[in-house]
Amino acid sequence: MNDFIIRTEELEEDQLKELYVESEDDKKILKSLKSQSPVLLVGSRGMGKSFLFKISQMQLLDNFEKDRIFPVFLTFRSASLVQTGNNVQFELWMLNKICTVIIRELKKYGLISSVKWNFGNVTSEESPYGNSIKILMEKNKEFENSWKNPGKIIDTMAVPTIDELMDIIEDICVELNIKRMVIYIDEAAHVFIPEQQRQFFSIFREIRSSYVKCNAAVYPGVTCYGDIFEPMHDAVTINLTRDLREENYVSNMKEMVLRQIKDSETTKNLIRNGENFSVLAYAASGNPRLLLRSVEKVGNFKTNSVMAVFREFYREEIWSEQSLLAEKYPSNSKFIDWGRTFIETVVLPEIKNKNDRALENNKASSVYFWIHRNSPQVIKESLRILEYTGIIKLQATGIKATNSEIGNRYEVNLGCLFALENAPLSVGINIVNNLSLKRMSEFGANSKAYETLIKKIPKFTEPDMTECLKFQLAKSIDVLEISEWQKGKLRELNINTLGELIVSKESDLMRAYQIGKVRSRQMKNAAFAAVFEYLFG
Secondary structure (H helix, E strand, O other): OOOOOOOHHHOOHHHHHHHOOOOHHHHHHHHHHHOOOOEEEEOOOOOOHHHHHHHHHHHHHHOHHHHOEEEEEEEOHHHHHOOOOOHHHHHHHHHHHHHHHHHHHHHHOOOOOOOOOEEOOEEHHHOOOOOOHHHHHHHHHHHHOHHHOOOOOOOOOOOOOHHHHHHHHHHHHHHHOOOEEEEEEEOOOOOOOHHHHHHHHHHHHHOOEOOEEEEEEEOOOOOOOOOOOOHHHHOEEEEOOOOOOOOOHHHHHHHHHHOOOOOHHHHHHHHHOHHHHHHHHHHOOOOHHHHHHHHHHHOOOOHHHHHHHHHHHHHHHHHHHHHHHHHHOHHHHHHHHHHHHHHHHHHHHHHHHHHHHHHHOOOOEOOEEEEEOOOOHHHHHHHHHHHHHOOEEEEEEEEEOHHHOEEEEEEEOHHHHHOOOOOHHHHHHHHHHOEOOOOEEEEOOOOHHHHHHHHHOOOOOOOOHHHHHHHHHOOEHHHOOOOHHHHHHHHHOOOOEHHHHHOOOHHHHOOOOOOOHHHHHHHHHHHHHHHHHHHHO
């Protein structure tokens, strides 16, 4: 059995290079990421946003001596833990985080070992051994532990203002002959805390000069940009999608899988059953993580095994994950539950019926549906969550439908559509080969399908996330996607909840049997990555 790696944070640099399968679209994206213009890389979970950020970072480092463009990669995945006394403090946490990572990266590559630098009230001269970075790191910990005492005001004297940060970056670039810094921000802000997102994009907009630019990885639908930031004018927006109709789609997806397969027998089975693999590739709708997860389950790629994937993964598991969000975020549960019901019982059956008739008569098939632009806000919020999870994808905006009405066209996950078929292998290929953008199921501004959600939530309001976070951190470590061995070791140390795990240290983990310094760090990284992925949904 192959144990596929599906998260970028689990991969070392050599593995990233080994697993990277370059496409023409990827080349264009990487070029934009390294250019002078800020980029928003938009994609649902598992599409490869973090992976491309890392590849871009490595390429810049490989060419640093020649191009003098210095990359800095950081993540704001711990944003949900910041529960300080006022909104300004969240902005200061972000600035502090950026400062910390810039210093660490410059020191890591030996660029400031003997250069004076000054971040706010923290300078290199305070400690000839470079320990002054600990001041900023400790401040990060204070912010990220603020969930234990919500409302507490944190002393931020050591944190520079955004104007100071811009001046500092310029001084460092001039001093070190750096042409430009490129800051890659992954997990920009918690997707279910709109206020944090608005504050993030306010800062994102300001960190821009001839010496620095930011790129941010964001999710579709659920990202709130605020009133100040305008995606069309303040950044280059790139939607990370893979066109099913593109000539090399299947071969690129196949290469991604082959590079992770470790045994020759599985490789032979995949090649021998190439058409079955093609259906799985299309079912993933361009999402590498979905494809790897389905291939992990399929085994020998024979027809019965592939059919089992559609029955178990695309009919059950993928929907269970959607519904799990309702348990994580009860204040959003009505949106999440209605979205599942709408797609599963209304949209998919209607598209299937259209395809059945179309394929019988050699006409064009569909995986699309259309929503009127004047549909109620609560409906749009529900659809945005479906975009985030990858159940649907916004295919185009401002599309004319019947009677020249204007709305948005969405694409459903093909695996969920194929799973409705008795013979998904043959029917699936026919659907893909006959796709037409003009064929779509339409839902008007006052569709009857909306009524159940509108009755439950007449008006959309943003939820209070403080209580929601407390609810999440009280949950058992059983909800995490880590090994049973790791869970057992955590329980040995009486670490039973997400909250207890968040505050644990590497030294705590080393107290468990057979856990040394190296393994404790690996274990902590894996566990923390699992916690933050769970909190992010």
